[in-house]
Amino acid sequence: MKKVRGGYDIRLAGRPSRTIQQIVPPQRLLLPRRTRRFLFGQACVEEGARVKAGDVLARDGKNFDLPLVAPMGGTVSWTAQADHAVLGELEPPACEEQATPVHAPSGGETAAKRRQLVDLGAWAFVEDAYSGKLPDPQGTPAAVIVSTLRLEPYQARGDVQMMESLLGFIRGLEHLQSLLEYQPIYLLFPNVRSEFAQQVRQQLRGHAWIKLVEVPLLYPHDNMLLCARRLGFRRDQIVWTLGPDAVLAVDAALTHGRSVSSRVISLGGPGVKVPVHLRVTFGHPLEELTAGRLEESECRVINGGALNGYDATAAGQLGVDIECQGLTIVPENVERELLGWTRPGLDRRSYSNSYLSALRGSFDERMTTAMRGERRPCISCSFCEEVCPTGVMPHLIHKLLYADRLEDVERSRVDLCMDCGLCAFVCPSKIELREDMHEARRRIETELHAAEEH
Template identity: 50%
Template sequence: MRFRGGYNILLEGKPERQIAVMPEPDALYLPLRSRRFVFSELYVKDGERVNGGDILAKDPDNYAVPLLAPRAGRVQLKEKEGHIVLEEVAKLQERADMAEEELEHIEREMGAGGIKRYKLLALGAWQFFYDAYTGALPDPLGTPQAIIVSTVSLEPFVARGDAQLHKRLLNFTRGLEQLQSLLEYQPIYLVMPDIESEFANLVRNHIRGYAWVKMLEIPLTYPYDDFAILARKLGLKRSDGSVWAVRAEGVLATDRALTLTKPCTVRIISIGGTGVNSPTHVKVMPGYPMKDIRDKYVSEPAARLINGGILTGELLGAETLGVDAECRGLTILPELQERELFGFARPGWDRSCYAVCFLSSLRGKFRERFTTAMRGEGRPCISCNFCEEVCPAGIMPHLIHKYLYRDLIEEADEARVDLCVECGLCSYVCPSKIDLRKQLIDAKVLIEQEKEEIRQEQLRQEEARKQSVEEKSE
């Protein structure tokens, strides 16, 4: 399989594979928003006592995906804006099983296959699933044309697949079997690194004999693990139906929900970046206090926290008090508060750049100590073509940027901005520091809105035409 573009960013702060367990917190601060979800439908009242696994809220616009209570505790709704706070958190018994009557009722309504999908949703495993092309939550009752399962996470510094699967390969293979039971004949593609390593060989041995799993080995270059790119490479056309995508942690959650009927209320996330004293993975539950993580891991007095990886993560403000329901990792960078003295005159022995313009290009590969410093200001595009070289989608970000600068939305649409997978490499390599990724994402949203308006207008006109024909015939 041949890929285009891509680039590996070497930075200090890569998390170790080890998983640390954080101490039990006194309180949990569950954000009501995460990257894809808004849990606006509350299922609990202020002061109510809940058990681990109980539903606290649901997202009505995303198939009612639930926000579960990771622990038993007392609900506080008014204490912190945008959060459900669980106080008096005690490590009590999780809800072990779903109520029998509930399951019988669902079986009558949806059939035996429906129960599995219901459990995935109700026990918090469904939120680990993505539509490969859009990244949105797929319809749990839908039938995909294929499932892509990835053991690879290439963006620095989100949680690594080998850390997620460490000592849990049996659960992983059981989860794959559970996934397969949701399908009729559709394939499952298992994405693996194309290298010989202890981890890769262990996974290969575990799935030997699973004829319904097709191996897909990819080079470890960012962002070849992107689900939209993989779906395109596999020839899975968007028009032929949805493609479900799930990472190692989602397969483990599937196993937990379907084999054990237990709620999925724990996540393994990475804590990486140059602002961390010992980059690692940690086992936490959603709502885990950000302050406790900061106190334990952040080595810098001033640091910027990013929810997710360094290229696609979102800045975390002080208002976010706990780990959100979709968090895959925290990237922590030292905040550069003063200008570097004579920064412009430095030959760059310790800096790396796609342009090979620093003295460090004589050093060979090394991990750069990355900070939030811009090192200069934004400039106009110099047509260096770097963004096009690295773009895995095969589009021309610089050209689209120029169209957008002149408000030529139609031309941006014709230049296939829709193919952008939002990997952020173009922004990273741009020597003019243009935030191409954001510009392209905004343009995609705008174009989609305009197309939707045109569709609605056409529907209205069609309705009006039908109505007038009916009126004339009466």
């Protein structure tokens, strides 16, 4: 196992507490047809059709016909909102016990079990470590990595998701093992002692086939690509990766023969009055979720965490999609803070501890969308290099890219970058290093290698 390097304990205000709030089901559901990885382009029911909870609304033909499942019964409209399946006239949700389960395959029917995971939508929660894509459900992975933690600020916490059903989580792991021949299952675990961690360890006794991997509580050491690399898996190997909610979805599909219709997400960030975890039905309108919960009238709703999320409004997203892990709410600063960098910075933290805030001791910074000063040239502080967990030198790549020295950019191993965004987060000059990494990879592909082919 390779040594851990880099990472950072990002301290931002507005982290949700560990409690999970139940919320009133909405009047209608707005299910995005496009998510980070999927496009449910093939409609399976007609406009105006009446569907039951669990019926297939649409499929993603490019991803093993993965279904978009109706979380509740209702009337379907494809035209009411662009790029969304709208479910109106909703039926009251049935209790889990009352829902009619479909047959859950048993024994050695591995192929049937895997097919069932796809048919019930649980496979949507699985990701290949290197490509980030949906792996072939009938393929043979080199290993399975399950993470119990999420370290990016404002993503739903792994322990909170597991806390709801620890037994279901353990059963889900057992189901996963039944899908494999001899491949190992690694369970990423925080390297701290807590009551909950103790409880999980207790439950895992007698499961010698699970290999515990301790991970420091520094972002991005929960990153699956990074973990696969540390465990010695190569880029050309398929490694299935799952979070706690994915394992629970596997349990729901293979123990109860049900698809999941909701998930625990976080509603966090400095723009929220009381940051919380919520159990939400897929398609819950974002506007209803945030109504009455925001600090200010102008806030940006980010789908995902503080470093890797995307602007949900700009993407035209109206409801919670099936891949959503959390919503980050950031107050919108319409005005740039003029010469913000000249201020002593009692209210902000920096990686270098150079602001006056260093005198305040431990505190969580309040994040906004403001630039807080101008972009400046690189000052060669090497902070980006220090935090990078993959050993890439972002400042060097930034300079080589600027000088158009693409061959040297490639030699600097930009291909190792796994897009965590930490270098850009700590950079005191506010250089968009993550964008630079994207641009470098894109240009190597399109200019360097395309030129070689001709």
